[in-house]
Amino acid sequence: MLPPISPSVDLSRGQFALTLIFHILWPVFTIGLSSFLVAIEALWLKTGDEDYYRHARFWAKLLLLNFGVGVATGLPLEFEFGTNWAPFSRFAGNFFGNILGFEGAMAFMLEAGFLGIMMFGWRRVAPAIHMFATCMVALGASMSALWIMSANSWMQTPAGGHVANGHFVVDNYIQAIFNPSAPWSITHMWVACLETSLFVIGGLSAWYIYRNRHRAFFLRSFKVVVVAAIVITPVQIFLGDGSGGVVFEYQPAKGAAIEGHWITNPPGEPAAWSLLAWPDQAKQKNDWSLEIPYGLSLLATHSLTGQVKGLRDFPRKDQPPLLPLIYYAFRLMAGIGFFFFGLMIWTVWRWWRRGLTPDNAGRNKWLWRLWIGAIPLGYIAVEAGWTVREVGRQPWVIYGIMRTEHGASMLPASTVAGTMIVFGIIYAILLVTFLYFARRILLEGPDVTMEAPPRRGGGLIDTRTAWETGEGQSSEGMK
């Protein structure tokens, strides 16, 4: 017995999209930056170079600002499943709710439980304990990516259970958690967080270098970024390719929509890849397209004549909507991934040619300009990728099992429209305020004379209270 269709289903979708699109901006940077800070703090502890300590303190300011917005905007998502998607929640709770619970217990609490020590505890705990706290924040942040991607992947490629009495009942947790899409999606998203953050940190460092402020200081963070990018950028291209393979295998309609592929190629014949096209749902074909022979078979199946299902094999009602959006969002994401790879190669070459010394750094203006321009690109790629993933899953909320319109709560359209407007206004305020304060922090720049605490000594906790040390509790961070 199917639940009735709610009059506000499209508004609930709109509100969920709005809150997700806005929220994902923040954890991306929290995950990447906290991992970067683990590396920076470890470098400080290993080398004793105080500049690394100053880097840790400087970037932590941005982390804290970013984290506040991330926490604030993440909370609504935990509850919107129930408020706006009650039938979905009842159906999927056995698995989906369970995994969100794991995320809370293993990821968010870990992050929150150590964030205070990481941010304000520099002189209250021993350096080794502080390092541990930083690691726990980064681990907690990364674990949240693991669980949320597992849950979302299950909506893409549900596995590991059966439906009974209107509920999905789990038979095999390993199969459900590591459903076909999960391994690729978890790694693809986690690496996307690292990559986006690397190009933000690298871009901001480039901005200081370009303006000749603390040039030697920021060449350090820049080089850490470049070393990481040597690994991360090619790995991400590989993971993107793997994620695509899973889509073509398990969600062929989405795969065909991504590539504007309408007609299944006959056995033994290649499918061409359209580099650029305009997919037209009404005509059930591309208005025009620029094609590369053999391309799609090669991309989707890694063979010259592999068969790729076309969109016309699916009834109209089972095809994803908004085809041009899916088609171009995918190209935007992939293009940015390759741009990052190219920028990395060029930078490594400049480094090889001794272009990254404080004396020579002023000469390649375009290198720095490109890095500065790359700051927002990772975010754009993440949003584009999520658009492909979620719009491409339509018309299903759980692929092949539950259609989106059957998952929405029965709510008056005016109510959902009202909350959506409030979300829109609040989030606009948050974004503007964040950018305003982040700009101020960046203009102020790092404190390059700050003294680091001793690297050794200290106990599990400072046995003196803040009162005895004469330090106010929270002005702690300044010293």
Next chain:
Amino acid sequence: MNDVHHFLADIWFGLIGVLLILYVVLDGFDLGVGILSLGARDDNERGIMMACLGSVWDANETWLVLLGGALFGAFPDVYAIALHALYIPIMATLFGLVFRAVAFEFRENSRRKRMWNIAFGAGSLLAAIAQGFALGAIISGIPVGPHGFTGGVFDWFSPFSLLVAVGVVFGYMLLGATYLIVKTIGDTQSRFFHQAAFAAWLTVVVGIGVSLWTPLKFDYVRAKWFGENLYAIGTLPLCAAISFGVLLYSLRRRHEYAPFAWSILIFLFSFIGLATSLYPSIIPPDVTVYSAASSGKTLVFMLTGIGMLIPVMLIYNAYQYLVFRGKVTTGGYGH
């Protein structure tokens, strides 16, 4: 549903209760501090009040995230039906908590703090009121059909839920004031002693009102309270009354830690009273612990993944409190 499944569902009812009371007490004092900040004497005092929460508010709020996830997994029907029925109070809670959360960092960065002072105080107040309405609405019962919630979007509002909301606000103010006594000194602390006593009286008056109205209005509560368990249930208000008496005494004697502890106990006894009144229902009249529970396999899996971690979470949260123990004398949030 077999005996083992019954037992697992009961365990999860207990664990959800533990998570709920942890959230209510821990974020309750955060929200209470926020509400009290609306009446702060000056910006310095408001800064101190916020600094008292600086290192802990985020972890405290995270108990709500955990509660949401655990409820979603263990009792999907309760999660779906309650949140759907309480759409407006839940959204109001979320909006309030969004403002409260960003206020810390934004206020610290801001040169004109007024806007974020209001965001902190009003956000806390809004969240507390909305949580109170949600609680009142659940006690009042939620109509359910085969596809879930069948009522209207304003069903949560009633004179009864309004009274509960007022009680929650006063109760949070009591927790906030007694927490601030622990964290402050001098004149500031002295003011919180007065505020705590004031909030304690208000809380108890409204608490008595709610406790009298509930069995008069709701048959299921009356049957529970005045049935065979009269004496067992009767000890709870007795314990709460004793706690209140000791609380007032400790405030008068200017004890620093005792008032906070006794305030928590008042919450605890009230909460146990509420849980026993509802059980085995979770959402009266139709949704019970057993009808709403996930499969046995899910409950066991969650027990290993979440239940076993609760002690670990408590330990590292306690460690963070230990690291940041002591008095707060200056405002600010870590820059």
